Amino acid sequence: MTEQAATRGERKERTRQALLDGTLTLAAERGFAALSLREIARSAGIVPTAFYRHFPSLDDLGRALVDDGVKALRLALREVRRNSGTQLSEIVRFVFDQVRAKRELFGFFARERHGGSAVIRGAIALEIQLIVRELVTDLSRVPTLDTWSSDDLEIAAELLVATVSDGIAAFVSVPEREESAIVELTVRKVTLIGVGMGSWKPPRG
Structure with a gap:
């Protein structure tokens, strides 16, 4: 694996973890069912369409x-x-x-x-x-x-x-x-x- 590919993979994993962490923080306030994809994506610093690079739904x-x-x-x-x-x-x-x-x-x-x-x-x-x-x-x-x-x-x-x-x-x-x-x-x-x-x-x- 090239250094560039490894860096890209590391960035993807960091973003994935940021989505999980952001969801935990938001769900503590209102519950998971009340959350929107848009606000979860925003909590990780990405646009909503980028969410689907990490999770299908x-x-x-x-x-x-x-x-x-x-x-x-x-x-x-x-x-x-x-x-x-x-x-x-x-x-x-x-x-x-x-x-x-x-x-x-x-x-x-x-x-x-x-x-x-x-x-x-x-x-x-x-x-x-x-x-x-x-x-x-x-x-x-x-x-x-x-x-x-x-x-x-x-x-x-x-x-x-x-x-x-x-x-x-x-x-x-x-x-x-x-x-x-x-x-x-x-x-x-x-x-x-x-x-x-x-x-x-x-x-x-």
Whole structure:
């Protein structure tokens, strides 16, 4: 690759990132569904027609944000869980480390998960469901849960994921000085769920 081509590629990537960053800033004020292509392009310092060099549509830009956050988190969690000795509390703290590094992005997800854009809601819901499915697979390999039905395992996985999701929503909405308290509270909740799972016996029949 020539130096000129590399420079052109770097400029394109910078503009793409500027579009994503500008969208996060604007969406924090009014929500993604209320944004126009024109104002997003302006936030990145480009004309509206240049937007299409980076994304086919606003929906694709929204999906890119989900990929940068929730999908990236899901893939990172997959790597962490491959260590069979990893405790639930460690996984929860790992999640919050990822959220802390991309606080504005996860703030966007917390707002848009139940927001006005059906595309964003659907993309986030899909990634969360994939996290649940992968957690079900992990739980099914735990010896003490080998008598659980797939439905029971899914309920447990959904409960764990919902608890952490609620913790993330709280985390991104509080001042920095209160973040650690949110993390520890979420760890306690997940730990209690784990204790309950260890002692609960599925009904027979």
